[in-house]
Amino acid sequence: MQTTFSPAQLADPAVAESEGIIRKCVHCGFCTATCPTYVTLGNELDSPRGRIYLIKDMLENDRPADAKVVKHIDRCLSCLACMTTCPSGVNYMHLVDHARAHIENTYERPFVDRMIRLVLAKTLPFPRRFRASLALARxxxxxxxxxDAVTPLKPLAAMLRLAPARLPAASERGAAPAAAAAPALRGPATGRAPRVAILSGCAQSVLDPGINQATTRLLARLGIAVAPTPGEGCCGALVHHLGREDEALDFARRNVDAWMRVAEDGGLDAILVTTSGCGTTIKDYGHMLRLDPAYAAKAAAVSALAKDVTEYLAGLDLPAPVNATGLTLAYHSACSMQHGQKIIKAPKILLAQAGFVVRDVPEGHLCCGSAGTYNILQPEIAATLRDRKVANIARTGAQAIATGNIGCMTQIGSGTAAPILHTVALLDWAYGGERPAALAGIEPVVPAIAAE
Structure with a gap:
């Protein structure tokens, strides 16, 4: 796509990067076939190609965002399916991130919208505040x-409906129970037992702390040490996608500092992430902090260490499963997993090796509508996408759903009674842990469809 940015504009590194991204787009339209909002709404401006035109026009003319641009950029899920489809290598993720920051800096939203976004930014990334807000929401x-009857307040209605009926009790939020460890493995490069950190994060630590507990138990059985990481917290993704770039970078710097301290004090083989939405952001820290001379190298090192938990486990020589599982699972690949991190086969292979029957979900490339705070800020589109996803999952005939992202678990769980579990919770069970409570009373059945 031809551009006409001036030399003065291109002196800004963010503009120069966006200009390079825009120029790669050949407006072939392949992205429209896989874009959830275009598939749902049928509006060219709600496709990646249409949004690129809007962003180009806004940045090229060096003008503040207007209501039209904001409407269509806000409708973007950042699912990144377009990047999987694009034959030209357009980095839409970085382009839309720049557009959101530009919107935040140049556009004054209506008062109610501003307040809702402020509440989300000052609540969700902080576990204590988030827990308190969920209690109020219930x-x-x-x-x-x-x-629901007042359009600007629809996000508040969505927020109330998404609040879980029950949060884990204090006794369930403690450290993972000790697990009998296997003889310590030896890393080929270091000669010592593998040592990893696990992102504790924000929302997941409140909604389902059992995910990281299951991870810790499983790793202990494999002889892998989990290092404590004081000072680590929210990855910054939530505020990053709200366009609050300075806050996102502050979160990133804090985590980089925390993990580098651990790496310097005993070594660190990987930073494991059990929420794929966070993983996509942490793996991008090197880019996010590339212009910060004090953090650029350290952030790149952290991004190189970051791995989804299934990505890490897939690289290990796992023993034979301990418990017979045999349940039929529909595997929902979160957008941040398949499009953001390009992790597609590893989770399904791990589940199959653990004894589960794994089925792919039809239209698996389409987002479930969670997308961070999207299901709050764009509740109607999100509900349409959720219902489509739930219907496709039902078509598999599976007994339960596996996925690797707490946002997807919450979103899909709001539209189905089927048990939905994190992949690592199922693997923990297979390799010696307790059967997840959500699967009580569910027994394997003879599969009607061949396993994938």
Whole structure:
């Protein structure tokens, strides 16, 4: 795509990068076939190609964002299916991130919209605040129909409906129970037992702390040490996708500092991430902090160490499963997993090796509508995508759903009664852990369809 940015504009590194991305787009339209919002709404401006035109026009003319641009950029899920499809290598992720930061800096949103986004930015990344807000949301849930009747307040209604009926009790939020460890493995390069860190993060630590507990138990059985990482927290993805770039970079710097301290004090073989949405962002820290001379090299090192938990486990020589599983699972590949990190086969192979029957979900490339805060800020589109995803999952005939992202678990779980579990919780069971409570009473059946 031809551009006409001036030399003065291109002196800005962010603009120069976006210009290079825009120029790669040949407007072939392949992205429209896999874009969830275009498939749902049929509007060219709600496709990646259409949004690229809008972003180009806004940046090239060096003007503030307007309501039209904001409407269509806000509707983008950042699912990155377009990047998987694009034959030209257009890095839409970095382009839309720049556009969101430009919107945040140049456009004054309506008051209610500003306040809702502020609440999300100052609540979700902080576990104590998030837990308190969920308690309030459960009490206020009867007000959801009233909020639904007023268009600007629809996000509040969505927020109330997404609040879980129950949060883990204090006793369930502690450290993972000790697990009998196998003889310590030896890393070929270091000669010592492998040592990893696990992102504790923000929302997942409140909604389902059992995910990281299952990870810790499983790793202990494999002889892999988990290093504590004081000072680590939210990865920054939530505020990053709200366009609050300075806050996102502050979160990134804090985590880089925390993990580098651990790496310098005893070594670190990997930073394991059990929320794939966070993994996509952490693997991008090197890019996010590339212009910060104090952090560029350290952030790149952290990005190189970051691995999804299934990506890491797939590189190990796992023993034979301990428990017979045999359940039929629909594997939902989160967008941040398959499109953001290009991890497609590893989780399914791990589950199959653990004794599960794994089935792919039809239209698996389409987003479930979670996308961080999208299911709050764009509730109607998100609900349409969720219902489409749930219907496709039902077509598999599976007994339960496996996935690797807490946002997807919450979103899909709001539309189905089928048990939905994190992949690592299922692997923990297979390799000696307790059967997940969500699977109580569910026994294997003779599969009607051949396993994938």
């Amino acid at each position: 009490l206020a849930r009867p007000l959801a129909p009233l909020f």
